[in-house]
Amino acid sequence: MFKFILYRLLQTLLVLWVIVTVTFFLVRLAPGDPFSAERSMPSHVKERLMQHYGLDQPAWVQYGNYVSSLLQGDLGPSYTQSRNVNQILAQTFPVSLELGAWALLIALCIGLPVGVVAAVYRNTRLDYVPMSMAMVGICLPTFVLGPLLALFFGVWLNWFNVSGWFGPHDRVLPALTIGLVYAAVIARITRGGMLEILTRDFIRTARAKGVPFHTIIFKHTLRGGLLPVVSYMGPALAGVISGSFVVETIFQIPGLGREFVSSAFNRDYTLVLGTVIVYAALITLANLLVDIVQVLLNPRIRFEDS
Amino acid sequence: MVTDWLSNSRKLGKYLLVLALASWVGCGDRIPNADQAVEQGILLKGNGAEPRTLDPQKATGVTENKVISALIEGLVTYHPTDDNEAEPGVAESWEANEDSSVWTFHLRDNARWSNGDPVTAHDFVYSYQRMLTPELAAEYVNMLFIIENAEAFNRGTVSDFSEVGVEALDDHTLRIQLVGPTPYFLGILQHYAWSPVHQPTIEAHGGMTDQSGTWTLPGNFVGNGPFILSEWRPNQLLRVERNPYYWDAERVALNGIIFFPISDDNTERRMFDSGQLHVTNTVRSNDIPNLRRTQPERLRMDPYLATYYYRFNTTRPPLDDVRVRRALALAVNRQRLVERVTMGDQSPAYAYVPPAFDGYENQTSLRHDPERARELLAEAGFPGGEGFPRLNLLFNTLEDHRKVAEAIVSMWNEELGIGMQLENKEWMVYLADQSQLNFDVARAGWVGDYLDPMTFLDMFVTDGGNNNTGWSNAEYDELIQRAQRSRTQEEHYQLLMDAERILMDEVPIAPLYWYTRIYLIDPRVKGWEPKALDNRPYKYVSLEAE
Numbered sequence: 001m002f003k004f005i006l007y008r009l010l011q012t013l014l015v016l017w018v019i020v021t022v023t024f025f026l027v028r029l030a031p032g033d034p035f036s037a038e039r040s041m042p043s044h045v046k047e048r049l050m051q052h053y054g055l056d057q058p059a060w061v062q063y064g065n066y067v068s069s070l071l072q073g074d075l076g077p078s079y080t081q082s083r084n085v086n087q088i089l090a091q092t093f094p095v096s097l098e099l100g101a102w103a104l105l106i107a108l109c110i111g112l113p114v115g116v117v118a119a120v121y122r123n124t125r126l127d128y129v130p131m132s133m134a135m136v137g138i139c140l141p142t143f144v145l146g147p148l149l150a151l152f153f154g155v156w157l158n159w160f161n162v163s164g165w166f167g168p169h170d171r172v173l174p175a176l177t178i179g180l181v182y183a184a185v186i187a188r189i190t191r192g193g194m195l196e197i198l199t200r201d202f203i204r205t206a207r208a209k210g211v212p213f214h215t216i217i218f219k220h221t222l223r224g225g226l227l228p229v230v231s232y233m234g235p236a237l238a239g240v241i242s243g244s245f246v247v248e249t250i251f252q253i254p255g256l257g258r259e260f261v262s263s264a265f266n267r268d269y270t271l272v273l274g275t276v277i278v279y280a281a282l283i284t285l286a287n288l289l290v291d292i293v294q295v296l297l298n299p300r301i302r303f304e305d306s
Numbered sequence: 307m308v309t310d311w312l313s314n315s316r317k318l319g320k321y322l323l324v325l326a327l328a329s330w331v332g333c334g335d336r337i338p339n340a341d342q343a344v345e346q347g348i349l350l351k352g353n354g355a356e357p358r359t360l361d362p363q364k365a366t367g368v369t370e371n372k373v374i375s376a377l378i379e380g381l382v383t384y385h386p387t388d389d390n391e392a393e394p395g396v397a398e399s400w401e402a403n404e405d406s407s408v409w410t411f412h413l414r415d416n417a418r419w420s421n422g423d424p425v426t427a428h429d430f431v432y433s434y435q436r437m438l439t440p441e442l443a444a445e446y447v448n449m450l451f452i453i454e455n456a457e458a459f460n461r462g463t464v465s466d467f468s469e470v471g472v473e474a475l476d477d478h479t480l481r482i483q484l485v486g487p488t489p490y491f492l493g494i495l496q497h498y499a500w501s502p503v504h505q506p507t508i509e510a511h512g513g514m515t516d517q518s519g520t521w522t523l524p525g526n527f528v529g530n531g532p533f534i535l536s537e538w539r540p541n542q543l544l545r546v547e548r549n550p551y552y553w554d555a556e557r558v559a560l561n562g563i564i565f566f567p568i569s570d571d572n573t574e575r576r577m578f579d580s581g582q583l584h585v586t587n588t589v590r591s592n593d594i595p596n597l598r599r600t601q602p603e604r605l606r607m608d609p610y611l612a613t614y615y616y617r618f619n620t621t622r623p624p625l626d627d628v629r630v631r632r633a634l635a636l637a638v639n640r641q642r643l644v645e646r647v648t649m650g651d652q653s654p655a656y657a658y659v660p661p662a663f664d665g666y667e668n669q670t671s672l673r674h675d676p677e678r679a680r681e682l683l684a685e686a687g688f689p690g691g692e693g694f695p696r697l698n699l700l701f702n703t704l705e706d707h708r709k710v711a712e713a714i715v716s717m718w719n720e721e722l723g724i725g726m727q728l729e730n731k732e733w734m735v736y737l738a739d740q741s742q743l744n745f746d747v748a749r750a751g752w753v754g755d756y757l758d759p760m761t762f763l764d765m766f767v768t769d770g771g772n773n774n775t776g777w778s779n780a781e782y783d784e785l786i787q788r789a790q791r792s793r794t795q796e797e798h799y800q801l802l803m804d805a806e807r808i809l810m811d812e813v814p815i816a817p818l819y820w821y822t823r824i825y826l827i828d829p830r831v832k833g834w835e836p837k838a839l840d841n842r843p844y845k846y847v848s849l850e851a852e
Binding site: 030031032035036037038039040041042043044045046048049052077080081082083084088091092147150151154155158161162163164165166167249250251252253254258262265266267 | 568580732
């Protein structure tokens with residue numbers, strides 16, 4: 001198992017290096033530069049600025065400098081903020097992570113029970129009604145759901161602030177916005193996974209043997225039925241965190257998603273790279289984690305070396 | 307296994323709850339809502355984008371200036387009501403020599419930095435030296451090029467700063483020698499590029515030319531304005547509190563201001579509606595008709611020193627023909643544009659300089675005249691639009707610009723029989739295309755930097771950095787140059803009026819409308835007067851419960 005993990009971590013490093021290299025040259029290909037502005041500055045001032053940040057050098061020299069400072073853990077200065085990239089990531093990533101964790105928690109707490117109930121009582125109202133709602137939930141994008149929740153619970157009922165990230169109550173609406181969409185997906189996946197297991201022979205055998213209903217569901221069915229959900233959790237975690245840009249904008253949340261998008265618009269090369277590195281690492285690690293959990297849950301899968 | 311996993315997720319939940327509580331406790335002061343804030347005397351203001359820096363000599367934007375003007379005060383500052391007047395700031399009085407080329411400022415002796423140090427003439431000399439030092443690479447440095455030898459020092463041809471025309475005659479007397487007569491100097495001097503900075507603070511945080519800006523962070527920042535910086539949480543809020551050392555502290559009515567950087571206009575509107583803001587930064591144009599009906603007492607639409615216009619690429623046929631450009635400019639019904647499309651009380655612009663200056667009258671030959679437009683187009687060889695090539699109309703991706711572009715293109719189609727392709731591009735690509743003259747017609751907007759028509763007209767001199775039309779006219783260049791050195795305000799305005807006439811005759815640009823600043827304001831905010839540059843001295847603003 002450790003050999004497997006080590007091997008995968010090495011793979012991850014290789015992937016990260018490729019991503020950094022491609023991103024490094026791609027952002028420089030985009031028109032404009034970090035100091036483009038509507039009101040153009042005197043050309044000698046711009047030359048000074050480019051010189052100060054080493055942007056006047058050939059791209060491969062810049063690349064060498066960047067990689068060597070990256071290896072020392074220095075992601076460089078931001079061209080558009082008073083904080084450097086390390087500080088920006090350190091301040092914004094925990095926010096996105098927290099938001100993502102709350103959202104996934106909500107998604108699981110709602111999605112799992114709904115999916116299980118729908119599967120057990122399939123083709124009844126307990127199946128049709130929640131599954132139809134889940135379909136609507138999947139179709140409803142966050143940029144519609146978020147403002148609706150803010151309008152209803154914030155402006156009309158005044159239960160929550162419509163924006164901000166100050167107290168625990170400020171977590172509710174944004175986490176719900178992301179969480180509800182994922183809850184819908186999880187409910188459908190859970191239902192599908194459960195149904196597949198419920199029709200298996202060993203369940204029928206267990207029933208015939210008189211195993212109590214709840215034991216069949218919780219002990220025998222859930223274990224296999226949840227496998228698709230587990231494999232979904234990796235992409236979901238990455239998706240929740242990297243896709244939080246819209247929700248962070250709607251609710252004024254100082255997270256990583258906004259930095260990711262605005263840095264690309266501002267041609268803030270170092271910040272683009274910093275956020276890309278974090279996201280890439282996150283996605284590869286989440287997938288690795290899912291693979292490990294898959295093995296632990298499913299007796300039919302083994303690590304290659306064990 | 308599953309139960310293990312479930313219990314783990316429960317642990318995760320607990321951990322998250324602790325994390326949330328910790329971050330909440332760590333927040334310190336709670337954010338008041340609009341009602342509580344009125345009682346506490348704290349103004350809650352939406353402020354657009356996140357400020358990139360609070361260093362007045364590195365800042366380049368309107369959002370930055372909204373905060374900086376609360377923290378730092380220049381020699382003269384914004385007048386609370388009259389845009390053509392300069393309000394005394396650190397300088398209590400000043401005089402100019404006969405031709406307005408040498409200005410002497412008398413600094414008040416009770417002006418203090420927020421750490422208690424006195425503000426002296428030497429601070430201003432240091433600040434201008436810092437601004438002009440080539441290594442600082444200040445983007446707005448050319449604001450100071452009207453000082454004698456300033457440009458030479460910044461370009462490195464003069465290395466001794468004592469040759470630059472700034473001198474502290476004593477602690478409280480500052481003399482500024484300009485390159486020539488500049489009767490409108492006080493207007494320029496209100497710009498934040500002329501702000502003083504605190505030398506010991508700058509030196510303690512990386513020195514004069516440090517680019518990191520750490521001296522501007524809370525705890526480090528030392529200013530001389532009515533407020534001091536107390537908290538800066540990026541993308542969340544920026545809080546300033548009353549500065550006890552400010553020389554006019556008694557007049558300051560507010561106890562503090564919280565600036566909220568809000569990137570989404572809809573979010574800002576919801577914050578205002580639910581009582582989280584007193585003043586918004588903007589209003590979506592779609593909301594204006596409804597707000598006019600439902601909240602007219604909160605909706606403000608103030609004239610703004612800014613022009614919305616279209617650039618023509620005069621290096622490409624057929625736009626290199628002045629008759630074609632003129633035909634396009636004459637065919638636009640600007641009155642209908644502002645009434646039906648922009649809808650925010652904007653004024654139709656038949657000239658370039660916004661009407662904000664006493665004694666300056668727009669000179670223009672533009673009007674709405676589709677008849678003449680058709681004649682001109684026919685003279686240019688395109689009768690009824692026949693044979694007119696399909697041009698592109700470039701604009702940066704934004705719904706409001708698209709609406710204007712669609713309206714204009716349909717007017718051109720209706721009146722002149724020509725078609726045009728809309729082409730929206732992302733901001734940086736749009737900027738690059740404009741500066742490389744890679745467009746036919748391009749949407750543009752210009753906000754004045756200071757209160758003088760010069761801030762609009764000097765950009766169209768030959769090869770000017772913001773010209774971006776390929777247009778060049780020797781007579782225009784000469785008029786601008788003479789206007790920069792005219793001895794009296796009347797002469798200055800007359801020369802600029804002559805220059806504007808040439809610009810409007812040659813139409814390298816077609817002005818469309820003059821902007822308004824559109825925002826929502828809580829009626830409990832007092833002393834918030836319309837200002838041409840939307841700059842107001844916060845010390846005159848107050849909050850009164852009704």
